[in-house]
Amino acid sequence: MSTTPSAQEVMALRQRTGAGINDCRSALIEASGDVDQAIEMLRAKGQAQAAKRAGAEAKEGVVHSYIHQGNRIGVLVEVDCETDFVARTEKFIGFAREIALHIAAAAPLAVSDDDVPAADREREQRIAAEQAADRPENVREKVVQGKLEKWLDEVVLLRQKHVKEEDYGGQTIEELRAALASETGENVVIRRFARFQVGEA
Numbered sequence: 001m002s003t004t005p006s007a008q009e010v011m012a013l014r015q016r017t018g019a020g021i022n023d024c025r026s027a028l029i030e031a032s033g034d035v036d037q038a039i040e041m042l043r044a045k046g047q048a049q050a051a052k053r054a055g056a057e058a059k060e061g062v063v064h065s066y067i068h069q070g071n072r073i074g075v076l077v078e079v080d081c082e083t084d085f086v087a088r089t090e091k092f093i094g095f096a097r098e099i100a101l102h103i104a105a106a107a108p109l110a111v112s113d114d115d116v117p118a119a120d121r122e123r124e125q126r127i128a129a130e131q132a133a134d135r136p137e138n139v140r141e142k143v144v145q146g147k148l149e150k151w152l153d154e155v156v157l158l159r160q161k162h163v164k165e166e167d168y169g170g171q172t173i174e175e176l177r178a179a180l181a182s183e184t185g186e187n188v189v190i191r192r193f194a195r196f197q198v199g200e201a
Helices: 009-016 021-030 035-045 046-055 092-108 117-130 139-155 173-185
Strands: 060-067 073-081 189-197
Touching: 009 021, 009 035, 009 046, 021 035, 021 173, 035 173, 046 189, 073 092, 092 173, 117 139
Parallel strands: none
Antiparallel strands: 060 073, 073 189
């Protein structure tokens, strides 16, 4: 199997485990396409179990703010969980603070794949198709999909590696969210964010 699993393979693993899309993709890559091995990896990390709580309603949480040095960039982010008890913990508040700091630095476009505006996705797909026009027809679609996936890795918050890569071992925001959900035993949701930068509309 190629180093990058197809969207269908990722979705099939997600349906079997309930784990997040990014976790499934990472597990398939690490397992070189071996689905059973990927499932074992997800279970070992506790991500599959944490994802089962994803259906639980997250009505508690915090809104955290971050103002970058120089007061030129500001962020508001809402991170939710199931109980007020967890929302008040230092670990949960610290997670929200780290997410706000990351958003200030990385300027994501959306929280998840589903939140990416259709117009932006279509534009990137069009650009990728134009760039792949000189490639053989049998690989063109794969090239376009690969370019689109790479772009989503750059602009979707949950796919981005935390800007403090050394502190977090290169983990993505989704991996950090899943770890917190597993640790607290609650559904943890990064609901929405707003990023403000002086001079930007």
